[in-house]
Amino acid sequence: MNETYLNKIINEDVLKVLSMLADNSIDLVLTDPPYFLDKMDDSWDEKKVASTKYHHVIKSLPAGMKFDREQGKNFYKWYYKVANEIIRVLKPGGFFFSFSSPRLYHRMVSAIDDAGFLIRDCFIWLYTQNQPKAMSLNHFIEKLDEDKETKEDIKKQLNGWKTPQIKSCFEPIVMAQKEPDGTFLENFRKYNVGLLNTHVKIGQDMFPSNVISTNKINEIVDKCFLISKPDKKEKGDFNAHRTVKPLSLCEYIINLTTYSNEAVVLDPFAGSGTTLVAAKKLGRKFIGIDINKEYIEISKRRIKSTNANYFISNDINKERQLRILEKAAKYKRLNKCKIAKTI
C-alpha cells in the first residue's frame, strides 16, 4: 500500500495521508511539526505569519510574544491524533523523533506518551546564536498617565528589566519508541529497527549523545557534541521556508536509528524537505507530507539535486544487506507461526 507514496512528497493534510499508509511499515518518523505558537498552528499560513522578508513577525508582534493558555491544549489534542496514526504506521520498535519549542514540549510529549509510545529520551539541539525576544517596557511607560518625572523614575527603576523571554538557545527533540515486539533482539531480527547504531560518532569521534550542536561553541562542547556545520548551499538559494533544520542533524538521527537501504523514513511535516534530503543522501527510502504547495516545490528541487549514497558500512555491502533482510523476513514469518500455534 505504501508503494504509491515511496520517495514522494504528498501535498495534503497530515491526518488524511497518514490514514492511507500501511500498518507497521515505517522505520523512522523524524519531524518538526508546526509549534502552535502564535499563528504557527496546523493551518499555518506563511502570509499570516510573516509580514516582511527579513523579520519573523506575527502581525505587529515578534513571534512567540503572545501567550494563550489554549495553545498548548489545542496542540495536545491535535498531536494526540497525529501520534495515534504514527504509532500505527511505525514498525514495532520504530523511533519517533519530534522537534518542539521549550514552551510546548510538555504538551507534545504528553500527546505522544498518551498515544502509547515509550518516551526514551530528550535530545537537545544546542546553539548560541539566536535573537533575544525580550522587550523593554519603555514604550508602555511612555503611555502611562503620569508626569514626566514619574515616567523617568519608572524607566530608571526598570532599567534592564524586560518581558519574560530569555534568549532561547536550544530546541528539545523527543525520542519516543513504539513498543518492541518481544525482546530488543527478537524485534530487531524481525523488523531491523529498535536499536541505536553506536558506530555513529559525534564531535571528535565520541559515543553518540543526546546533545547536538551544529555551530562551533568552544573546545570541550565541540569535542563532545559538534556535528558538521550547516553548509550555506545545503538549504538552497530558492528556499524561503523559515524553519529549515540543519541537514547534518537529520543525518545524525537517521544514521543512529535506521539499519538498511530498505528503511523508510517518514516526515509528516516535511516543510522544505530537510529530512527527505538527508534520507535520500544516506540511501534510505522516504515519504514526505506537507500541506503547503510552495514548500512541496522547494522540497522537490532539493531532493532532485541530492545524490543517493547506498553505502552503509564496511561490513555490510548491498548483497549482505539483502541476505540479512531476507533472513529477517523468514524469521518474522516463522515467529508469527509459532505465536499462532501457541494461542
Ligand SMILES: C[S@@+](CC[C@H](N)C(=O)[O-])C[C@H]1O[C@@H](n2cnc3c(N)ncnc32)[C@H](O)[C@@H]1O
Ligand atoms: C516547522 S515546519 C517544518 C520545516 C522542516 N523541518 C524544514 O527543515 O524545512 C512545519 C511544516 O508543517 C506544515 N504543516 C502545517 N500543518 C500541516 C498539516 N495539517 N498537514 C501537513 N503539513 C502541515 C507547514 O506547511 C510547515 O512546512
